[in-house]
Amino acid sequence: xxxxxxxxxxxxxxxxxxxxxxxxxxxxxxxxxxxxxxxxxxxxxxxxxxxxxxxxxxxxxxxxxxxxxxxxxxxxxxxxxxxxxxxxxxxxxxxxxxxxxxxxxxxxxxxxxxxxxxxxxxxxxxxxxxxxxxxxxxxxxxxxxxxxxxxxxxxxxxxxxxxxxxxxxxxxxxxxxxxxxxxxxxxxxxxxxxxxxxxxxxxxxxxxxxxxxxxxxxxxxxxxxxxxxxxxxxxxxxxxxxxxxxxxxxxxxxxxxxxxxxxxxxxxxxxxxxxxxxxxxxxxxxxxxxxxxxxxxxxxxxxxxxxxxxxxxxxxxxxxxxxxxxxxxxxxxxxxxxxxxxxxxxxxxxxxxxxxxxxxxxxxxxxxxxxxxxxxxxxxxxxxxxxxxxxxxxxxxxxxxxxxxxxxxxxxxxxxxxxxxxxxxxxxxxxxxxxxxxxxxxxxxxxxxxxxxxxxxxxxxxxxxxxxxxxxxxxxxxx
Amino acid sequence: xxxxxxxxxxxxxxxxxxxxxxxxxxxxxxxxxxxxxxxxxxxxxxxxxxxxxxxxxxxxxxxxxxxxxxxxxxxxxxxxxxxxxxxxxxxxxxxxxxxxxxxxxxxxxxxxxxxxxxxxxxxxxxxxxxxxxxxxxxxxxxxxxxxxxxxxxxxxxxxxxxxxxxxxxxxxxxxxxxxxxxxxxxxxxxxxxxxxxxxxxxxxxxxxxxxxxxxxxxxxxxxxxxxxxxxxxxxxxxxxxxxxxxxxxxxxxxxxxxxxxxxxxxxxxxxxxxxxxxxxxxxxxxxxxxxxxxxxxxxxxxxxxxxxxxxxxxxxxxxxxxxxxxxxxxxxxxxxxxxxxxxxxxxxxxxxxxxxxxxxxxxxxxxxxxxxxxxxxxxxxxxxxxxxxxxxxxxxxxxxxxxxxxxxxxxxxxxxxxxxx
Numbered sequence: 009x010x011x012x013x014x015x016x017x018x019x020x021x022x023x024x025x026x027x028x029x030x031x032x033x034x035x036x037x038x039x040x041x042x043x044x045x046x047x048x049x050x051x052x053x054x055x056x057x058x059x060x061x062x063x064x065x066x067x068x069x070x071x072x073x074x075x076x077x078x079x080x081x082x083x084x085x086x087x088x089x090x091x092x093x094x095x096x097x098x099x100x101x102x103x104x105x106x107x108x109x110x111x112x113x114x115x116x117x118x119x120x121x122x123x124x125x126x127x128x129x130x131x132x133x134x135x136x137x138x139x140x141x142x143x144x145x146x147x148x149x150x151x152x153x154x155x156x157x158x159x160x161x162x163x164x165x166x167x168x169x170x171x172x173x174x175x176x177x178x179x180x181x182x183x184x185x186x187x188x189x190x191x192x193x194x195x196x197x198x199x200x201x202x203x204x205x206x207x208x209x210x211x212x213x214x215x216x217x218x219x220x221x222x223x224x225x226x227x228x229x230x231x232x233x234x235x236x237x238x239x240x241x242x243x244x245x246x247x248x249x250x251x252x253x254x255x256x257x258x259x260x261x262x263x264x265x266x267x268x269x270x271x272x273x274x275x276x277x278x279x280x281x282x283x284x285x286x287x288x289x290x291x292x293x294x295x296x297x298x299x300x301x302x303x304x305x306x307x308x309x310x311x312x313x314x315x316x317x318x319x320x321x322x323x324x325x326x327x328x329x330x331x332x333x334x335x336x337x338x339x340x341x342x343x344x345x346x347x348x349x350x351x352x353x354x355x356x357x358x359x360x361x362x363x364x365x366x367x368x369x370x371x372x373x374x375x376x377x378x379x380x381x382x383x384x385x386x387x388x389x390x391x392x393x394x395x396x397x398x399x400x401x402x403x404x405x406x407x408x409x410x411x412x413x414x415x416x417x418x419x420x421x422x423x424x425x426x427x428x429x430x431x432x433x434x435x436x437x438x439x440x441x442x443x444x445x446x447x448x449x450x451x452x453x454x455x456x457x458x459x460x461x462x463x464x465x466x467x468x469x470x471x472x473x474x475x476x477x478x479x480x481x482x483x484x485x486x487x
Numbered sequence: 488x489x490x491x492x493x494x495x496x497x498x499x500x501x502x503x504x505x506x507x508x509x510x511x512x513x514x515x516x517x518x519x520x521x522x523x524x525x526x527x528x529x530x531x532x533x534x535x536x537x538x539x540x541x542x543x544x545x546x547x548x549x550x551x552x553x554x555x556x557x558x559x560x561x562x563x564x565x566x567x568x569x570x571x572x573x574x575x576x577x578x579x580x581x582x583x584x585x586x587x588x589x590x591x592x593x594x595x596x597x598x599x600x601x602x603x604x605x606x607x608x609x610x611x612x613x614x615x616x617x618x619x620x621x622x623x624x625x626x627x628x629x630x631x632x633x634x635x636x637x638x639x640x641x642x643x644x645x646x647x648x649x650x651x652x653x654x655x656x657x658x659x660x661x662x663x664x665x666x667x668x669x670x671x672x673x674x675x676x677x678x679x680x681x682x683x684x685x686x687x688x689x690x691x692x693x694x695x696x697x698x699x700x701x702x703x704x705x706x707x708x709x710x711x712x713x714x715x716x717x718x719x720x721x722x723x724x725x726x727x728x729x730x731x732x733x734x735x736x737x738x739x740x741x742x743x744x745x746x747x748x749x750x751x752x753x754x755x756x757x758x759x760x761x762x763x764x765x766x767x768x769x770x771x772x773x774x775x776x777x778x779x780x781x782x783x784x785x786x787x788x789x790x791x792x793x794x795x796x797x798x799x800x801x802x803x804x805x806x807x808x809x810x811x812x813x814x815x816x817x818x819x820x821x822x823x824x825x826x827x828x829x830x831x832x833x834x835x836x837x838x839x840x841x842x843x844x845x846x847x848x849x850x851x852x853x854x855x856x857x858x859x860x861x862x863x864x865x866x867x868x869x870x871x872x873x874x875x876x877x878x879x880x881x882x883x884x885x886x887x888x889x890x891x892x893x894x895x896x897x898x899x900x901x902x903x904x905x906x907x908x
Contacts, residue, residue: 112802113697114693114696114697114803114804115802115803115804115829116696116803137697137699158642159642159646161640165640169613169617170640172646172649173613173617182887186883188883188884188886188887189883189884190884190887191884192859193802193859194800194801194802194829194855194858194859194860194861195609195614195800195828195829195830196603196605196798196800196830196861197800197861197884198653198861198863198878198879198906198907199653199654199655199878199884199885199888199906199907200650200651200652200653200654200657200658200888200891201603201616201649201650201652201653201654202650202884202887202888203649204616204646204648204649204650204652205645205646205649205650207646207649208642208645208646208649209645209646213645225697225698225699225700225701226699227699227700228699228700248558251558251559251560252557252558254581254582254670254671255670256669256670293700293739293743294700294739294743294746294747296742296743296746297739297740297742297743297746300740300742301740353638353639353640353641354638355556355559355561355637355638356558356559356560356639357556357558357559382640385638385639385640386559386638386639386640387640420636420637420638421636421637421638421641422636422638422640422641422642422643423643424641424642424643425638425640425641425642426640426642427642428642429642429643429644433643436643437643437644440636440643440644441633441643441644442632442633444630444631444632445632445633445634445644447630447632448626448630448632448647448895449632449634449644449645451894451895452645452650452891452894452895453645454894455887455890455891455893455894455895456887456890456891458890467644467645468644
């Protein structure tokens with residue numbers, strides 16, 4: 009057999025996709041060297057922009073033939089480095105697969121391509137009486153394909169569940185380049201729940217090329233309120249009280265004083281700047297029962313020493329409140345040049361304890377830490393503020409982050425509620441899981457990703473891969 | 488057919504621990520001997536019969552409630568806990584796991600997860616996959632492993648909670664489960680309506696599907712199993728064999744259910760429903776029990792040997808058409824459709840071997856598959872059904888499952904033959 013001449017991979021990819029949908033100049037690739045996890049950077053050798061599952065399959069097959077690693081990417085909003093091309097290779101950018109293929113209200117599903125931005129779907133659904141429930145804060149940018157990879161959450165997941173609870177089926181291109189449909193518009197596919205396994209697989213079990221999502225009827229009514237508390241403890245006790253009373257709000261978010269100041273400066277909502285914490289609480293459901301539910305929540309807040317409970321008077325005020333919450337991260341720019349967001353989870357009853365610990369850890373490392381998070385789920389997002397121009401600050405941020413996450417584990421929680429392990433939290437995996445657990449996880453990955461070329465170095469710690477603590481930023485994160 | 492010895496090792500049955508389960512599977516792995524995990528034994532007819540000699544692994548001794556923090560709304564239990572025991576523990580704190588399971592005093596939680604069992608309230612409350620937040624299991628090498636944890640939101644590592652849901656004991660033997668639970672509703676209500684014909688039922692179901700406030704269950708009932716003795720004077724007596732009935736269950740506060748009762752009755756009347764009525768609580772409870780038990784035993788108290796019980800999954804909009812097909816084949820079949828979820832359970836009165844090829848394989852399964860759905864045999868008295876007849880053909884997705892099976896159970900000792908592999 010005559011040896012095949014060494015063929016340039018980019019040239020072959022151009023033959024598959026045409027000249028415009030393949031980038032390999034370093035200047036073109038710089039934008040793909042990191043996602044929203046900015047501490048580590050890896051540049052792909054080439055980035056491709058397929059428009060169909062067949063093209064994705066052809067790319068994957070080519071990568072397999074060449075033994076080149078490949079990684080899918082959506083909008084690049086991963087906070088855990090989920091989209092980083094560790095070890096280079098081909099980055100398969102799915103943002104040009106952005107059609108909403110079908111909306112079926114009678115059977116309550118929609119079919120979307122992976123590059124459809126989360127908010128586009130709800131825009132399309134406006135006026136139908138239905139919506140797509142998972143609402144990560146980045147929903148204006150992040151793609152539903154990426155949401156599937158991370159099993160993304162959001163404020164309203166407290167009542168409505170996370171992404172996996174709303175995905176009925178996926179079409180994937182397997183690691184070997186086969187197109188396979190798992191699940192679909194109809195419930196109850198026989199056998200193990202592969203859909204639920206692939207969703208949250210962080211792109212290591214297949215590349216999602218089509219998604220059947222569940223549509224949820226819009227609630228008939230909604231009541232949004234703000235509980236203002238003198239102390240963080242009181243606020244967390246109120247959260248525990250609300251859940252303990254058997255009320256499941258649609259959303260229950262907490263912002264502490266640190267973030268309030270920034271938000272107030274940005275949006276001038278009139279928050280009292282001396283309050284230690286506020287709770288943004290929303291109840292929804294049948295109009296006829298809502299006032300009673302709202303009053304009950306307000307009563308629990310007052311029993312827990314709320315200084316004041318404000319009700320959003322109308323849809324406009326409600327939107328403004330949510331704007332504050334969803335754009336809180338944007339307001340952080342007013343506080344410091346850089347920040348690092350963590351994503352720990354604790355049992356809800358441990359919230360008062362963990363927030364005290366976070367404060368202590370901040371003091372220990374001389375770092376300012378502010379909190380804005382999904383309190384009802386126990387899903388924390390402590391934000392560690394820093395300025396990378398100051399020597400040693402990144403190291404302190406990483407050390408404090410590690411300590412906070414370890415504290416979450418001590419409380420019986422998790423190191424990630426919705427952002428994923430990605431690259432960032434690899435070194436926590438063996439603290440959460442035994443060698444046997446990780447061995448069985450590796451077996452699952454090997455079953456669906458036998459060559460290991462798909463998204464290498466993610467989710468599972470392997471020899472050669474490094475976690476957050478080992479990372480030495482090679483250059484400055486550009487925030 | 489291969490025989491199965493049901494020799495539970497005494498100490499394993501009396502006081503097993505997850506460690507002992509792992510040891511016993513490890514021993515079976517070393518000997519390449521099949522292991523058949525059994526909980527309450529209520530779903531042993533589901534899927535194929537065992538294909539290899541082996542041992543039954545009784546998990547009902549794993550019945551401890553390990554930890555329950557009501558204010559977190561999570562509970563950690565061993566997999567052999569009976570569903571009624573679990574329900575009682577939760578109810579004491581005003582909470583519940585809203586998964587409807589027949590013979591709940593026997594059925595175990597692990598079995599419910601392994602079979603992915605569900606009932607009428609799946610429409611409003613989802614299925615068991617939506618509640619499992621942590622899982623411990625033992626793979627086919629005797630290796631104990633876990634996934635998830637104790638918190639309601641967690642994306643660390645692969646989600647074994649999902650992978651083992653519906654895996655029928657073929658990928659791992661479940662030993663412990665962490666669940667998120669819900670507050671018990673203050674009040675429930677049930678509205679029934681008769682439909683002149685299948686077409687009317689379709690119109691009513693369309694109407695219910697777009698209600699801004701969904702009920703928790705919309706069942707569509709038809710056939711002799713739903714007939715009750717004529718001496719019963721309650722409203723329930725009118726659910727007869729010939730007339731399709733819709734049974735709508737809703738939950739909420741007293742205020743909410745009162746509003747929903749009015750609203751749903753009005754909707755149904757406007758859409759052409761007949762004899763629309765709110766059931767008295769005692770009648771609703773009696774009917775509800777039968778709605779939960781139907782898939783397992785038909786009419787009610789005594790087991791009823793239908794030759795063929797199937798579950799067909801189709802888009803909700805196709806339910807009435809499918810029901811018409813089923814009735815055309817067997818006018819005496821009894822049907823319960825969780826209509827808004829597209830799940831149709833049919834208990835045939837007559838179904839012989841000669842019907843398998845033309846009806847099951849030739850007609851019903853292709854009809855479901857064409858709509859993106861599936862058909863599985865839940866139970867029956869016909870022997871000699873092959874895996875393909877019970878579960879359907881080999882799809883690309885099943886090829887992926889086989890790849891996983893080989894990694895989790897390399898010697899094929901976990902429930903061999905129960906599923907398609």
